[in-house]
Amino acid sequence: MKQMKMPTLPDKIRRLRKRAWPTALVIAIAVAGTLAACTSAVKVDLPAPRVLPSAFEQVPAASGAQTDLAHWWRDWQDPELSRYVNEALQANTELGVAQARVREARSLAAVVDSARYPMLSAQAGAEHGFGNLRDPTEVPDGSPDLDGYAGGVTSVWEVDIFGRRASDSAAASALADMALEKLRGACIAIAADVAQNYLAARGLQRRLLLLDRSLNTLHDMQRYAEARFRTGQAVRYDVQRVTEQIAAREAERPVLVSEIDVRRRRLAVLAGKAAQQATPLDAPGTSRVPDVPTGELPSTVLERRPDVRATAASVHAQAARLGSAEAQLLPRFYLTFVGLDGHLRLDGLPGLSGSGGLIGVGADLPIFNAGRIRSNIAANDAGLQAALGEYDGSILRALEEVDSSYGARHGLDMRIERLDATRLTAGRNVEDVRQLYEGGQLTMRDVLDARLDALQREDELIQAQTAQALATVRLYLALGGGWSIAETTVPAGGVNRGLLQ
Template sequence: MKNRLARVACMGGVAMAVGLAGCSPFHTRVPASHVVVPRQFSQTPTTTLPATDLTRWWEAWHDPALVRAVDTALAASPDIRIARDRVLEARAMHTVAKSALYPTVGATGNMMGGGMYWRNPATLPTSNDPGTDGHLAGIGASWEPDLFGGRHADVKAAKAGMKAEEEYFHGIQMVIAADAANDYLQAQGLQRQIALIDRSIGMLEQLHRYGQARFTAGQATAADVTDVDQKLSNLKARRPVLVADLDLVRRRLAVLSGQAPEGLPALAPPPAYYVPAPPVGQMPDTVLERRPDIRARRDQVDAALNRLKSAKTDLLPRFGLEFFGGDGRLRFDGIPGLSGTGGLIALTTYLPIFTANRIQARIHAASARLDAAVAGYDNSILHALAEVEDGYENRLSLDARDTDLTRGQHQAEQVASDMMGLYTGGQRTFGDVLSARMAALDAQASVLDNQASRTSATIQLARALGGGWQAESVAVHK
């Protein structure tokens, strides 16, 4: 009769749980995004060419040394290792969350021994054994069925968190690739500037000797020679600063590649300046789908949604099954020992009645975190769209500026050449020659500065478009 009542109670509890699950009000939805994604970028050049592949965008420079520098940084950067370990941690936590869906089984065992002093030994059977001993050994199991989906929601939240960490890993890859390429190409730009300084110093020294000879012949003034000396000193003063900047970039590239700052070998002379064309065929929806930070934000929204679902299920009753089976023996001095083998099974239930609004507060907190996650997702989308628009506009404006600066450089060099001829013919002063030469040097320096800006803008545009990581690199190994 008792067993029958127990089965009826068990079936009734399960039926009540299923009924509550069926009428659960916890149909949680994600707050709507407030961002309307445009169909295309306003700053992209119009073209019929296919979309540029940005997976390994640095290969567009056709520089094997650049490719090696980026690949080395991606393979050895400490930041990559940190991001990889965060993925491993998230995967482990996902396994921990899944373990709550299954029964927990464990073995227990206890042994004891000692002695007893009986106050009334006359009433007890005599025994020559003063010892007391006992043991208990068995297997216990417990399981909490996830009738309302709270633990499944925890698993989904953990999986979304794991995916977010994987996207963070991709984002670090993207940043490391951009930083390594920027440092390497910036070093080349500094090498070109140092080479220009050296050529300029040589030219001014030659001009100084020429002016000194003209001064000795009475065809130039002391002020002309002093002016050359002053400009020569200014150029020589700029060179150590450029060398220090080059060493700084080299050390930064070494650290980025996981090497000691002193271990990076000297860079080879830079090739002729080249910058690839800006990427084409990029659409807002594909860019947002490609960018790891947007994908991570989306995963964070998914995780926050499932955490809210899990928090809401704390308002509902919880059911559990427990089992214990084992063997035990207990013996006291002078008393016949007791031993036996058996098992116990129990159905447990818990329904929160009064928690001082603790559960409700957790639900409100989870709801606020979900709303904040959606707001963060919207914010990331807006910033991503702005970065792409800014990147395209910056690159295209620098391209137009390069055309004008290059034309101006050629014109300044022609003027300097013509001015030297006029001075030789006695139609211009030595100061005119010096001014024309310095103007040509300044024009060439402006072209070099703009080239460095174009390079940096191209790298930032590739990064804004979400290039620089590969899907197959998701597999993380120790």
């Protein structure tokens, strides 16, 4: 019976090592990943937040159902307005750019965050050689082949003990948040732009219809003046004055038509279409302006406004950059792992194989860099101060815009109330003058003058109503309405940091 060869002690050691280095690699990667996930960014102290007023001056107290600020254009109860806004939010080119910026920032944040974790790479190779041995003394005649392979893995990791990499990741994540807030800001700006152009076009259409009514009245007056002139009851001046009024009013028509076309083309461009693809607007319906939102508080408005949220994210990004710059003064530590395995075979000779591994630890301490690190810290500190100033300025602008917008809307409400009363009075005057004319106490000219005056009061009311509608849109814009978290894409891995606390 053939006797089995017992493995020697070196053989056992080699086998244990061969099985041990993959296990060690897995354990090292798991530990490194856990440590990387637990490392926090460098803490940077921020100044105390500005003390906000407890309430606005012009905002009415809460009453009744609250307005859906995320879809404020629905409050007009105008299907055409909602359709134009929805089309723009789906196809606007600026929104497409903003969405791409969010995806870009998200990807860059993932790239930066990956530096916190171990990098693992694998290498492999194989060789085949051949030759012709001439008259060897120990090896039989022939042409032996040489075969070999080798493979291994390498892992390198910077142990982020002092949080430099975590700070870089936090800065990139905050920049992704800022890109998202800019997308939300673009949403509310585009919705407001659509509404302003649509409502302005509707106001111009109503004024154009009113202009036609005024021209009809003036033509009646012209015929009346010409008839009196032919009978010798009026002078030529009476006819010429009416003709002049007609020419002046007719000159207003091209301007109104061109302004309507400008708004119509703008609506097409906002919806991602060419201006030449703009469609005609339907006939205007009844003008309706919703009531103003009530019960708004400074804290809720600032939390809602994307521009304030974006500047807050910028502060977090700059603070994280400063923390990363300060961490560069501290030493860096590295872990390195290399595992190799290979085999070599030559025909006619015993094969050779082996495996091995290497674990290394390194450190890097900055000693002299000509002030580069200190200058970088100073630059990032200045960037943080600038970001804080922008954040503070965005708060002040938001608080100002809300009260100013409410005040403008209130002033127009009062103006419309008085203009409407004036319009009703002018309408009653037309009826009174007509009755006096039928009683023989006044002339037809008096009736037509009263009618023109009533039309003028109505035109003033339409202009005020259009201004009221546009002021309402600006109010919703000041409140930060026009977006919701459910309808905006949050970058994966991003953190909603909110406002400075």
